[in-house]
Amino acid sequence: MKKGIIFLGLLVCFAVILLINNGATETSSGTETIIQNFSPPVPVETKSSNEHALKSLREPVKSEEQKWVLTNKITFDGIIVRVVKKGDMPKVFITQKLIKKYGQDWSVHKAIFVDDNYNVKKELIARMFEGYEPIEGYLGIVKGGSTLHYDVAEEIKLLDTDGNEIYSEKLSESGIKSIREAFERFETPTAQKRLWVIAGKRKIENAKKMCGEKRERIWRQILGDEKSEIGVNKPGGIQCWQKGQITIVLIIVEREEHLFVFKKDGLVKHIKLPNLFYGLVFNEKYILMSLLRDIYCIKTETGEQIWKHSTFYDSPSLAISPDGQYFAIAEEVWGKKYGENMCYHWYILNSRAKIVWEEKIQVTQSIELRPLIRYTTNDQIEIVLHDGIYIYEKH
Numbered sequence: 001m002k003k004g005i006i007f008l009g010l011l012v013c014f015a016v017i018l019l020i021n022n023g024a025t026e027t028s029s030g031t032e033t034i035i036q037n038f039s040p041p042v043p044v045e046t047k048s049s050n051e052h053a054l055k056s057l058r059e060p061v062k063s064e065e066q067k068w069v070l071t072n073k074i075t076f077d078g079i080i081v082r083v084v085k086k087g088d089m090p091k092v093f094i095t096q097k098l099i100k101k102y103g104q105d106w107s108v109h110k111a112i113f114v115d116d117n118y119n120v121k122k123e124l125i126a127r128m129f130e131g132y133e134p135i136e137g138y139l140g141i142v143k144g145g146s147t148l149h150y151d152v153a154e155e156i157k158l159l160d161t162d163g164n165e166i167y168s169e170k171l172s173e174s175g176i177k178s179i180r181e182a183f184e185r186f187e188t189p190t191a192q193k194r195l196w197v198i199a200g201k202r203k204i205e206n207a208k209k210m211c212g213e214k215r216e217r218i219w220r221q222i223l224g225d226e227k228s229e230i231g232v233n234k235p236g237g238i239q240c241w242q243k244g245q246i247t248i249v250l251i252i253v254e255r256e257e258h259l260f261v262f263k264k265d266g267l268v269k270h271i272k273l274p275n276l277f278y279g280l281v282f283n284e285k286y287i288l289m290s291l292l293r294d295i296y297c298i299k300t301e302t303g304e305q306i307w308k309h310s311t312f313y314d315s316p317s318l319a320i321s322p323d324g325q326y327f328a329i330a331e332e333v334w335g336k337k338y339g340e341n342m343c344y345h346w347y348i349l350n351s352r353a354k355i356v357w358e359e360k361i362q363v364t365q366s367i368e369l370r371p372l373i374r375y376t377t378n379d380q381i382e383i384v385l386h387d388g389i390y391i392y393e394k395h
Contacts, residue, residue: 064350066357068381068392074118075388078110081368083384084134084161088281088319088374089116090384091161092139094132111139113163118389122163133192137161137203140195156191158198167198200237207240211249214265219251222270223258244284246300250277261287261303269303278315285324290316295329297353307353312345317372319381326350328381330373333360344371344385361385 078097083090093112098105109132113122124141133140141157158167171191208216239250247262257273275291282288286306287298292314297306309329316331330346347358363386372384379394 064354064356066348067395068348068357068359069395070390071393072391073388074391076110076112078108079367079369079386080384080388081109081386082132082134083369083372084137084139085372086137086161090114090372090389092134092163094134094139111163113161124163133195135196135199138166138199139163140192140199142191142195156195156198158195166202169194169198204238207238207249210240210242211238211247212265215247215249215260215262215267218262218267219249219258219260219270222260223251223253241280241282243282246282246284248280248282248287250280252277259289261298261300263301268301269298271298271303276314279318281318281320283320283322283324286320286327288318288320288327290314290318297327306351309349309353315370317370317374319374321375321378323378325378326356327353328373328375330371330383332370342367344383346371346373346383348381 076093076095078095080093081096082094084092084094091114093114095110095112097108097110099108100106108125111124111132112120113124115121133142137160139159139161141159143155143157154171156169156171157165160166237252241248245264249260249262251258251260257277259269259271259273259277261268261271273291275294278290278292280287280289282300285300287296287300289296289298290311293311295309295311295316295318297309298304299306311329311331312333313331316329319328320326321328327349328346329349330344332342333345334342342363343360344363345358345360347355350356367386369384369386373381375381381392383390383392
């Protein structure tokens with residue numbers, strides 16, 4: 001009897017063990033199925049993912065593409081032929097309008113002084129033979145004759161961007177004679193050139209004051225005393241920009257151009273520029289600089305080059321968004337790719353120098369103005385073209 005009970009117990013234990021093993025097998029099988037559903041992609045899918053990553057370096061990422069819409073346009077009487085800026089803000093617009101007189105077309109110029117909202121503060125209307133020559137931060141006027149030669153001009157004036165007269169000079173008879181002698185020696189002194197010299201002296205004086213003695217000692221030690229002697233009578237010059245704790249100094253001596261980046265009074269970087277300097281904009285994060293037909297993006301804190309972007313033509317207009325994330329460029333383009341006529345072309349780059357938005361406008365008439373672009377906010381840009389100021393907003 002006892003043997004029977006023991007045998008029965010063994011059978012029950014054996015059955016239980018079989019059930020447990022079968023259950024464990026099913027659970028294991030189920031677990032494998034779940035894991036397989038979430039297993040890593042097969043090699044083909046991984047390759048596709050890599051291709052997408054490479055593509056994103058060549059083209060704008062969909063999520064980064066921007067849409068900008070024209071919301072306003074400000075116009076003046078006549079076309080804009082020159083702009084005088086104060087910093088990056090257009091302050092004086094020189095317009096030209098053709099009128100009929102004595103059966104011929106005559107050009108009438110007007111200098112329009114505006115406030116920061118483009119409200120007109122003052123207008124200066126030119127007579128037939130008055131000429132204007134805008135210089136960055138100044139407006140030069142040649143009165144009483146041709147803008148080209150002393151021998152017919154009577155007076156030159158220099159105004160600031162508020163329309164205040166800061167310099168005037170009557171061109172005397174002795175001055176006319178000396179200029180005529182200079183022409184015989186195949187030199188080309190002009191009334192406009194005289195204005196550039198006068199304005200140049202003021203700019204150099206202002207730049208040196210802005211630099212201060214500590215910074216000047218630093219770049220003098222690097223360049224040497226001979227190259228450091230900057231003046232309008234030598235083939236050189238100096239420009240200075242300041243924003244917050246950052247000061248940037250450009251020194252041009254003969255054919256050498258040197259850029260110095262300072263934070264407070266300490267030197268961050270000295271860069272000997274490889275090509276002709278055309279302009280720069282900067283903030284606490286980046287310096288955007290135009291050299292001939294290339295644009296360089298440099299870290300302000302270190303002077304390290306981040307990227308380089310080639311443009312169609314030299315001297316494009318540059319802007320950096322207030323948050324430092326995007327870079328706007330406006331330039332002139334022409335050729336078969338853009339149509340028969342010249343175009344204005346402007347576009348926005350992201351931090352990897354990839355275009356996220358662009359637009360072109362064909363120009364059907366001969367124009368003198370190069371386009372200007374600037375950010376007013378992260379979501380608004382202004383572009384000055386020959387026929388007005390275009391205001392775009394991001395949507």
